[in-house]
Amino acid sequence: MINKKIILDNLKTLLYALIIAIIxxxxxxxxxxxxxxxxxxxxxxxxxxxxxxxxxxxxxHSFPFSPPVFKNRIFEKVPKRGDIxxxxxxxxxxxxxxxxxxxxxxxxxQFIDGNLYINNNQVLRTLISDDKNLxxxxxxxxxxxxxxxxxxxKSYIASYxxxxxxxxxxxxxxxxxxxxxxxDNRDCSKDSRFLSEVGYVHRDxxxxxxxxxxxxxxxxxxSIFEIWKWSKIIRFDRFFKKLK
Numbered sequence: 598m599i600n601k602k603i604i605l606d607n608l609k610t611l612l613y614a615l616i617i618a619i620i621x622x623x624x625x626x627x628x629x630x631x632x633x634x635x636x637x638x639x640x641x642x643x644x645x646x647x648x649x650x651x652x653x654x655x656x657x658h659s660f661p662f663s664p665p666v667f668k669n670r671i672f673e674k675v676p677k678r679g680d681i682x683x684x685x686x687x688x689x690x691x692x693x694x695x696x697x698x699x700x701x702x703x704x705x706x707q708f709i710d711g712n713l714y715i716n717n718n719q720v721l722r723t724l725i726s727d728d729k730n731l732x733x734x735x736x737x738x739x740x741x742x743x744x745x746x747x748x749x750x751k752s753y754i755a756s757y758x759x760x761x762x763x764x765x766x767x768x769x770x771x772x773x774x775x776x777x778x779x780x781d782n783r784d785c786s787k788d789s790r791f792l793s794e795v796g797y798v799h800r801d802x803x804x805x806x807x808x809x810x811x812x813x814x815x816x817x818x819x820s821i822f823e824i825w826k827w828s829k830i831i832r833f834d835r836f837f838k839k840l841k
Contacts, residue, residue: 623660624650627805629683629693634732635780635787636681636695638742638754642732644835645812648683652676652806658685659804670801676776679751681807681840684778684798694795695807696788697753700769700777706789708766711757713745713779721746722755731756733785740784753841758784766790774800810838 631644640646650659654673657663663685676682676698686692700706705716713720722743730737740756757763762784769789771777775797780786789795813835819826 619661622650624655626650628811629695629807631695634734634785635782636697637731637782637785638756639681639781639840640695640807641813641815641832641835643814643816643832644810646807646810646840648805648807650805653682653800653803656801656803658690658802663690670803673800676803676806677751678749679747679753682776682778683804683807684776685802685804686795687798687802688794688796690802693804694778694788696778696780696786698776699747699779700771700789702771702773702775704771704777706769706771706777708763711762711764715748718748720748725754727759729756731782731785733782738785740782753781755781755783763790769797772797776800776803807840809840810835812836 627648627650629646629648631640631642631646634642651672652674653676654670656670657665657667660666678698678701680698681695682698683693683695686694699713700715705714707714707717709719712722722745725742725744727741729740729742731740732738739759741759743755743757744752745755746752769777777789778795778798779788779790787794789797813832814821814830815832816830818829821827821830823830
C-alpha cells in the first residue's frame with residue numbers, strides 16, 4: 598500500500614524546489630540560449646549565457662509570463678551605454694531579444710555613410726579586418742570587423758557587411774524612458790532601427806544584463822549527443838567567458 602505521507606512529503610519537496618527555482622530565475626539569475634547570428638562575433642548561435650535579473654531592478658517582465666504584479670520598475674538602476682541586455686520586444690511584450698544598448702533617453706542615433714553617430718558625434722571605430730565571413734542565419738556574408746568605442750569609452754567588436762551594408766538612415770530620437778539597441782552583426786540584426794518590429798524599448802521591458810557564457814555548442818557540426826564529435830561541436834574555449 599502506498600504511504601500517503603511519503604507522497605505528500607515528495608509533493609511538498611517538489612513544490613518548494615519549484616518555488617525556489619522561480620525565485621532564483623525571477624530575482625537573481627536566468628539562463629538564456631542564443632538562437633540567431635545578430636550578435637556575432639561576440640555571441641554565437643549555440644551560446645548559453647547567464648543574465649542577472651537584479652542589474653536594472655525589476656518589472657513584471659522579470660517574472661515568468663510577465664504577470665501584472667506591479668507597474669513600472671522597482672529598485673531601478675540605470676543601464677550603461679554598451680551593456681548587452683535581454684529585453685522583451687515592444688511589439689508583443691513576450692519575445693526575448695538580446696542586443697547592445699547604444700542610445701539612452703534623449704539621444705539621437707543615426708547612420709551616415711556607414712558610420713554610427715550618437716548625438717551628432719561619430720562613434721570612433723578602428724578597422725580590424727576587412728575580409729571575413731560570418732553567418733547570417735544559414736547564409737554566409739562577407740564582412741569587415743571594427744572596434745567601436747562609445748562616448749563612455751565602452752568598446753566592442755562590430756561587423757558590417759561589405760556588399761550591402763546599412764549605410765544611411767533617418768535620425769532616431771530616443772524618447773524619454775526608452776532605449777535604442779543595435780546588434781553587433783549590424784547587417785544581420787532586427788533591432789531598434791526597425792521601428793515596426795522592435796523600435797525604442799521602454800525601460801520596463803528590460804529583463805536583465807548578460808554577464809557571462811557557461812556553455813557553447815555548434816549545432817552546424819552535429820548533435821551534442823554525438824560524443825565522438827565533441828571536439829568540433831562543443832566550444833570549450835567559450836566556457837565561463839565574461840561578456841564585454
